[in-house]
Structure formats: structure tokens, C-alpha cells
Amino acid sequence: MNEEALSGMTPEAYFDSLYEQDAELAKIERTIRDHDMPEISVEPGYGRLLTLLVGATGARSLLEIGALGGYSGVCLARGLPEGEGRLTSLELKPDFAKLASANLAAAGFGDRSETIVGAAADSLAKLEAEGRRFDFFFIDADKENYPVYLEYAIRLANPRAVIAADNTLLRGRTLNPSKQGPAVVAIREFNRIIATDPRLTSAHLPSYDGLALAMVKEGGFLGQR
Numbered sequence: 001m002n003e004e005a006l007s008g009m010t011p012e013a014y015f016d017s018l019y020e021q022d023a024e025l026a027k028i029e030r031t032i033r034d035h036d037m038p039e040i041s042v043e044p045g046y047g048r049l050l051t052l053l054v055g056a057t058g059a060r061s062l063l064e065i066g067a068l069g070g071y072s073g074v075c076l077a078r079g080l081p082e083g084e085g086r087l088t089s090l091e092l093k094p095d096f097a098k099l100a101s102a103n104l105a106a107a108g109f110g111d112r113s114e115t116i117v118g119a120a121a122d123s124l125a126k127l128e129a130e131g132r133r134f135d136f137f138f139i140d141a142d143k144e145n146y147p148v149y150l151e152y153a154i155r156l157a158n159p160r161a162v163i164a165a166d167n168t169l170l171r172g173r174t175l176n177p178s179k180q181g182p183a184v185v186a187i188r189e190f191n192r193i194i195a196t197d198p199r200l201t202s203a204h205l206p207s208y209d210g211l212a213l214a215m216v217k218e219g220g221f222l223g224q225r
């Protein structure tokens, strides 16, 4: 790389520039544009982190809240062991869910992924009623419901399950006291719970748009079921 170019780069752009173009993920982004869907997939550095965390934790059962076109779904599924494990994605919009399923199938995860259409809170209630449990959660849907999704994640968690959640900075709105809309208020509350809930071991990453990470302590869910 031309070292002159370094001076104008954000840390995120610098690190992104070190990686080869990912043809599969670039194709997913193209399909999202082609369908006139919002281009709000998880940032590439956090996509890589999701793959790494799923792999490093040995997670087998993954739950994603907010599928869009399947970009983060593919990043999550890539961390699963060869031929094992399963990704469940929750998505409100049927056409988005259809594209996410198609892109997961194209990436080779068709037989190890399912996309459930509907409001995530309803789908989570059904998963809980069915007794489903998960090793890894990625929360990336409507911000107003992040505290609700976090509580469900803790209740649906296997011991030592990991919870990741994107957009904890809301493009700066989280830190702007004049912003008091429902999404901002909910994200501030979510960030506070992540930091203080005794059932969690947690960290907040402040790069890109902010990522929260938590591990549900062994027994952390006891008393909640």
C-alpha cells in the first residue's frame, strides 16, 4: 500500500484494506442493492469477528435477530465446524427473509440454516415455548427492542453462550443528549444492562457503529426460566 494513503484513513478503513475482497460477501451486497433493500449489513470487520467468535467458542446453535440479505448470516455460519451446527435467523420482512435464505444456500449453508419470518419478539416467544436453546446470538434488528431481545437471549442461552449486538452507538446518537427518541433511549438502556447485568460477562467495542459482546455466565439464566 502507498504509505501516503495511510494518513487519511480511518482505523476501520485501514484494517479493512489489509484483507482481500471477499467475493461471496460482495455478491450478497450486490443482491441487496439489486433488490433495492437498505445497505445496512454488518460492517466487514465485525463480520470477520462474528466468524472468529463462533469458531473460537465452538458454538453449534446460532440465532440471529435481523437477517436482511444474509450477510451476517453467512459470516456466522462460516464459523461453524465443517458440516455441523445450525443457524436460525429471524426476519420481519418475507422478501428479505427469502433473499437471506437464497444467499445462505448459495454460500453452501442451505441445509444448516432456517429463516423464520415474523416479528422477532413473537418468534423468540415461540422458540422459548419449544424449549430451543442457543450457543451464540447476534442481535441486529429494530433498536427499540434491543432490551427485549437481550432478555430473550439470556433466557434461551446455553451456559456460556455469547451474545453480540450491533449499532450500539447509533451513528453518534447514543452520545448526543439532545437525542431522546425511542431507539436511542432503548439502546442506552441496552448498553447499561450489558455493562451491569450480573448474569453477564461483557465488553463494548467502540469501533464502526459500536458492538456489544457478552457471555452468559454459567447458571446466569437460572431463576429466569
Ligand code: SAM
Pocket (backbone or CB within 6 Å): 040, 041, 042, 065, 066, 067, 068, 069, 070, 071, 072, 073, 090, 091, 092, 093, 096, 118, 119, 120, 121, 140, 141, 142
Ligand atoms: N444482520 C444483517 C446483516 O448484517 O446482514 C443486517 C440486519 S438489518 C441492520 C436489520 C434487519 O432487521 C432488517 O432486515 C429488518 O427488516 C429486520 N427487522 C426490523 N424489525 C424487525 C422485527 N421486529 N423483527 C424481526 N426483524 C426485524
